[in-house]
Amino acid sequence: MSLWIWVATIQVVLIKIKNFHQYIVGEAIMPMKSIIRLKKSISNNERIAFGKLRKDVIKPGICTLCGACASTCESISIVDKLPKLIDKCDGCGVCYNQCPRTITTEEDLIGKIRHAYCAKTTIPELKGQDGGIITSVLAYALEEGLIDCAIVTTRSEEEPWKPVPIVAKTYEDLLSSSGSIYSHSMTMEALMSAIKQDMRSIAFVGPSCNIDAVTKMQKSPYGFLRLFMRANIVKMGLFCMDTFYYEGIKEFVESKNIKLEDIDAMKIRKGKFEFYMNNEIRDFSLNEFDSYRSSSCKFCTDMAAEKSDISFGGIGTPNGWTTVLARSGIGYEIFNEAVDSGYIKSRVLEKNEMEKVLNLAKMKKVQMYPITKRK
Ligand SMILES: Cc1cc2nc3c(=O)[nH]c(=O)nc-3n(C[C@H](O)[C@H](O)[C@H](O)COP(=O)(O)OP(=O)(O)OC[C@H]3O[C@@H](n4cnc5c(N)ncnc54)[C@H](O)[C@@H]3O)c2cc1C
Ligand code: SF4
Ligand code: SF4
Ligand code: SF4
Structure with a gap:
């Protein structure tokens, strides 16, 4: 093999090693096409931006500071012990879907x-x-x-x-x-x-x-x-x-002049507790039952x-x-x-x-x- 071929081969190997190193230490940025594919596959085409991560995880105080979001996006950095947006967010959804504290799949x-x-x-x-x-x-x-x-x-x-x-x-x-x-x-x-x-x-x-x-x-x-x-x-x-506690339901319906024995069926739907009687349906906001839950x-x-x-x-x-x-x-x-x-x-x-x-x-x-x- 001539000297030139040896030099060219060594250069190719060095470039590959450099790229591999960049990849494993997280310096290589994922190509936009891959991000779009990933976004489509994991978020069902819904646009999810950093704001959602902030609202669901960071603000309620359930962030574990694992760093997954910051390590997958250059626009996020950990500032004062919290993930912060330090650059433009493209709304790709990767940070949200990577976060261990979000619930993102049907199986979850x-x-x-x-x-x-x-x-x-x-x-x-x-x-x-x-x-x-x-x-x-x-x-x-x-x-x-x-x-x-x-x-x-x-x-x-x-x-x-x-x-x-x-x-x-x-x-x-x-x-x-x-x-x-x-x-x-x-x-x-x-x-x-x-x-x-x-x-x-x-x-x-x-x-x-x-x-x-x-x-x-x-x-x-x-x-x-x-x-x-x-x-x-x-x-x-x-x-x-x-x-709900049985005694609680009893107390509530009796306070509304309903006898338990007159109720044929109970249903909860659309935020209402419904009581079906002979020819009548009485319904009440579910909030009224909070203390009996x-x-x-x-x-x-x-x-x-x-x-x-x-x-x-x-x-x-x-x-x-x-x-x-x-x-x-x-x-x-x-x-x-x-x-x-x-x-x-x-x-x-x-x-x-x-x-x-x-x-x-x-x-x-x-x-x-x-x-x-x-x-
Ligand atoms: C406490 C409770 C809360 C529910 N909350 C929801 C809800 O939030 N959203 C929703 O979509 N569905 C809810 N369901 C389920 C729903 O009310 C129906 O049971 C379900 O849709 C099946 O209806 P069905 O007509 O096929 O069942 P059916 O053929 O009427 O059979 C109902 C079965 O449930 C059993 N059952 C009734 N009460 C209890 C009980 N307290 N504990 C154990 N078994 C019981 C009966 O013995 C019967 O075998 C709830 C059910 C219960 C009991
Ligand atoms: S661009 Fe960065 S901050 Fe915005 S959603 Fe994607 S991963 Fe999150
Ligand atoms: S991925 Fe989630 S839990 Fe981890 S640092 Fe980011 S927001 Fe916090
Ligand atoms: S809400 Fe959960 S704990 Fe309460 S009765 Fe239903 S399954 Fe049981």
């Missing part, structure tokens, strides 16, 4: 899902909370012998609207438990009772805090191995933003029951339909078999409907920030 908001549906029961006598889908899936699973029983919640006969968890073994039990009761139900008590009765295949219905209790129990039996090894449990989660709900960030096999809610879909998020293989199959067997009609959840689910989930995820500052 609602957990892993396989498919999302909008569904309604075909059972004429069933009056569900929304589309009657939970009760329909349970009715199908019981009839087919897929489950021995279901852990559901019904209303106390002695104290109307007080939640009573039960081990449902018949179609009639299931029908009596449809609809939502907006107070904590001690569902684990009924689950333990079913396991002790040697029920082997159990469907369990509850909001995320209940689903988490089952998940923990499955993972760490702590001396109850002989009981928990016996049961297969399919976890059917409820979307949930709040529950269960304190645990203020520290809860899982709206969509992320650890369930399948979850259900009213948000997203039109009135009288249920939003269904199929997560595990069992959740997916049990729902689709109920559809194929004629218990349920269903269609794919539309994009704008899913947006509503994501927005509600986001409200729950970020609600902790203003109220949990340690003194």
